[in-house]
Amino acid sequence: MPFTLPELPYAYDALTPHMSRETLEFHHDKHHQAYVTNGNNLAKGTEWENKPLEDVVKGTFGKNAGLFNNVSQHYNHVYFWKWMKKGGGGDKIPGRLEKQIISDLGSVAKMREDFAQAGATQFGSGWCWLAVKDGKIAVTKTPNGENPLVHGAKPILGCDVWEHSYYIDYRNRRPDYLKAFLDHLVNWDYVAEMYEGAMK
Numbered sequence: 001m002p003f004t005l006p007e008l009p010y011a012y013d014a015l016t017p018h019m020s021r022e023t024l025e026f027h028h029d030k031h032h033q034a035y036v037t038n039g040n041n042l043a044k045g046t047e048w049e050n051k052p053l054e055d056v057v058k059g060t061f062g063k064n065a066g067l068f069n070n071v072s073q074h075y076n077h078v079y080f081w082k083w084m085k086k087g088g089g090g091d092k093i094p095g096r097l098e099k100q101i102i103s104d105l106g107s108v109a110k111m112r113e114d115f116a117q118a119g120a121t122q123f124g125s126g127w128c129w130l131a132v133k134d135g136k137i138a139v140t141k142t143p144n145g146e147n148p149l150v151h152g153a154k155p156i157l158g159c160d161v162w163e164h165s166y167y168i169d170y171r172n173r174r175p176d177y178l179k180a181f182l183d184h185l186v187n188w189d190y191v192a193e194m195y196e197g198a199m200k
């Protein structure tokens with residue numbers, strides 16, 4: 001199957017005022033669509049055509065920059081939409097995940113602080129993450145379209161800090177966007193689901 005653009009799991013205005021309809025229209029319909037279109041065009045006629053997304057991300061890293069950048073961004077955005085929901089965010093984290101965050105990162109407050117710091121200090125475009133590696137949860141950041149998969153980890157939460165993700169709503173105030181993401185948008189139930197999957 002070629003890569004396809006998934007529908008948003010909520011209405012375009014569901015995340016206002018923290019992420020506007022205009023941002024989601026541009027970010028999902030234009031930017032994510034472009035990664036899908038370019039990924040399919042670049043995979044065509046290669047060994048990667050119609051291969052599972054995760055295999056293409058891992059297999060092209062460091063080998064085929066053009067294809068990797070597009071498919072990795074496709075992967076990142078497929079999950080990014082699901083990592084948010086209306087009325088999300090805050091400190092209510094499902095039990096097992098909360099316990100491991102406290103055990104590996106000190107506290108929920110420290111995790112939030114480190115995650116926001118990683119996003120704010122990612123120079124230029126990129127992502128900040130919670131990822132599981134060797135059974136432990138870590139906060140990381142990556143440039144451009146890179147993600148924890150290519151570093152032997154499994155992403156369970158990521159925030160897009162490319163300017164296209166926040167400039168319409170926050171202009172240059174990336175830290176305010178990260179705070180709104182953590183306070184009002186994160187779908188912790190879905191993060192917990194990915195965490196359980198990553199621990200198997």
Ligand code: MN3
Pocket residue numbers: 027031077160162164165
């Ligand atoms: Mn993006």
